[in-house]
Amino acid sequence: MKPSTPRSEGRVVIIGAGIAGLATAVLLAEEGSSVTIVEKNSTVGGRAGSLEDPATPGFRWDTGPSWYLMPEAYDNFYALAGTSTEDQLELVNLEPGYRVFPEGAAHFDVSSDPATLAELFENIEPGAGKKLEAYLAKAGEIYAVSVENFLYTTFSNLRPFLGLGSIGAGIDLLKNLLASLSQHVSSQFTDVRLRQILTYPAVFLxxxxxxxxxxxxxxxxxxxxxxxxxxxxxxxxxxxxLHKLAKQRGVEILFETSCVAIHTQDGAGRTQATGIHVESNGQREMIPADVVVSTADMHFTETELLPRELQSYPEKWWTHRNPGISTVLVMIGVKGELPQLSHHNLMFSHDWTPDFDAVFEPSVRSTNPGNASTGHANTGHAGTGHASTTNINRSASIYISKPSESDPTVAPEGHSNLFVLVPVAADPALGHGNIYAETASDPVQAIADAAITQIAEWAGIDDLHQRIIACHTIGPADFEDRYHSWLGGALGPAHTLWQSAFLRGKNRSTKVNNLLYAGGTTVPGVGVPMCLISAENVLKRMRGDGSTSALGTQ
Incomplete structure (x- = not known):
């Protein structure tokens, strides 16, 4: 029997106090539900964490998201919560948007000003300025269609998609689904630097x-x-x-409380979620609920919290899924300022195919899982965790954020705060960083060391190593341990053709009534804006709203 629509009042229990969990709690409490969140760790935020080290007072690092994109997703969420982005956040416009360090070539800044950006493209590749204008105009059209039809929807009603537009628009949409981003960009731009600027956003997916x-x-x-x-x-x-808004609406958050099972009950031919079993301080109890929303990793929710017969997505379903990337994160405190770096910085290998192969190709991962897109470490066979550093000097495609460029609160005066993201294979065997363990694993430490060396060499900061006064790392095993992340993934399943839109999975269980999902591992996808939208889609599901537009814009 098809699961019924859960009602939008009563008691709701949410698993996880990350971005999606807090946002879902805010919207459902605003709707009139009594909401309790259970969180296995001692703080809110999940992957969007924060780190301070008493040994280096004045430094604070974000340990997760760092790019603020899709501002309307924040605007819409805050409006639904009865407030506004302006009242909640103080935003700074970054100009340039970011700095690019191509391997073997001079660095350059990427502006958010269309005319300046077109001039940059034209100077690098004659004719590319006009092509960029057309490319971005098309990107804007696709963005508008996606926001209107594919992001703010539960795909519970396919009727709105039947009138998506003309036959020509449908064919155009199909072409953009079947062609790869790499093919699409390469057909229009020749210079590898321009191609990389336009295709690197795939990593954020x-x-x-x-x-x-x-x-x-x-x-x-x-x-x-x-x-x-x-x-x-x-x-x-x-x-x-989000935490403040949740508390203002009476949301209860139980920290250091792990969900160990979703409680179900059979009745009237249906299986109903009636609460969750949790463990805290060695004690186990059941928390009753009318609706259960899991914002935990969907693989964990389905395969660990439900019995096999009630799993909509059993282990077999995940066999051919792409887990996406994991990362080694490096948080660095540096004495003195670093004018060589902008707020956001991207370092691109001239040939980055081996970088991606080491992250996504099973044949490469199985024999060299520590390549980590950089070749910095080799753990031998998957799962052994035995490190060597035979390829430690290979260049990498990495991201560096220097928030101290724009924010005086993240580093002592006259010092710099760096956040480095190195894409790696989704493989917990790469090990832990040193934040939650006494020492980092050999592969994670090797990757961090090589990334720092690369930054020093490519950005021309000859004394970077000598000026570092704090260095903290996070590895794939940390994502697995702290967030029950499938295979230690950092973001969520990759946005391939077969893992996008309605093919990504539903935001409700197909076998258990009143069990819903939110977060980066369900629709609409990865990233903070998507997590905010996933919270709204939970509200839509509970209202029985099958529309495709954002609530409040209909």
Whole structure:
């Protein structure tokens, strides 16, 4: 029997106090539900965490998201919560949007000003300026269609999609789904630097350009047209805002409380979620609920919290799924300022195919899982955790954020705060960082050391190593341990063709009534804006709303 629509009142229990969990709690409490969140860790935020080290007072690092994109997703969420982005966050426009360090070539800044950006493209490749204008115009059209039809929907009603537009528009949409982002960009631009600027956003979708549908050229619209913003206080400020709104609405949060099972009950031919079993301080209890919303990793929810017969997505379903990327994160405190770096920085290998192969190709991962897109470490066979550093000097495609460029609260005066993201294979065997363990694993430490060396060499900071006064790391095993992340993934399943839109999975169980999902591992996808939208889609599901537009814009 088809699951019924859960009602939008009564008692709701939410698993996880990350971005999606807090946002869902805010909207459901605003709707009139009594909401309790259970969180296995001792703080809110989940992957959007915060780190301070008493040994280096004045430094604070975000340990997760760092790019503020899709501002309307925040605007819409806060409006639904009865407030506004302006009241909750202090945003700074970043100009340039970011700095690019191509291997073997001079660095350059990528502006959010269309005319300046077109001039940059034209100077690098004659004729590319006009091509970029057309490319971004198309990206804007696709973005508008996606926001209107594919993001704010539960795909519970396919009727709205039947009138999506003309036959020509449908064919155009199909072409952008079947072609890869890499193919699409390469057909229009020749210079490798320009191709990389337009295809690297695939990484933010936990994917690689060759596997990402060309539809996602819309990502270039978000950073190159809408521009890049930064919330003062970092994404910790976003988390604190959501936490405050939740508390104001009476949401109860139980910390250091792990969900160990979803409680179900049979009746009237249906299986109903009636609460969750939790463990805290060695004690086990059942928390009753009318609705259960899991914002935990969907793989964990389905395969660990439900019995086999009630799993909509059993282990077999995940066999051919792409887990996306994991990361080694490096948080660094540096004495003195670093004018060589902008707020956001991207370092691109001239040939980055081996970088992506080491993250996404099973044949490469199985024999060299520590390549980590950089070749910095080799753990031998998957799961052994035995490290060597035979390829430690290979260059990498990495991301560096320097929030101290824009935010005086994240580093002592006259010092710099760096956050480095190195994409790696989704493989917990790579090990832990040193934040939650006494020492980092050999592969994680090797990757961090090589990334620091690369930054010093490519950005021309000869004394970087000598000026570091704090260095903290996070590895794939940390994502697995702290967030029950499938295979230690950092973001969520990759946005390939078969893992996008309605093919990504439903935001409700097909076998258990009143069990709903939110977060980066369900629809609409990965990233903070998507998590905010996933919270709204839970509200839509509970209202029985099958529309495709954002609530409040209909």
């Amino acid at each position: 936990s994917s690689r350009p060759e596997d990402t549908p060309a539809l996602y050229q819309l990502m270039s619209y978000t950073d190159l047209v809408q521009g890049v913003k930064y919330p003062l206080g970092g994404f910790t400020a976003v988390v604190e805002s």
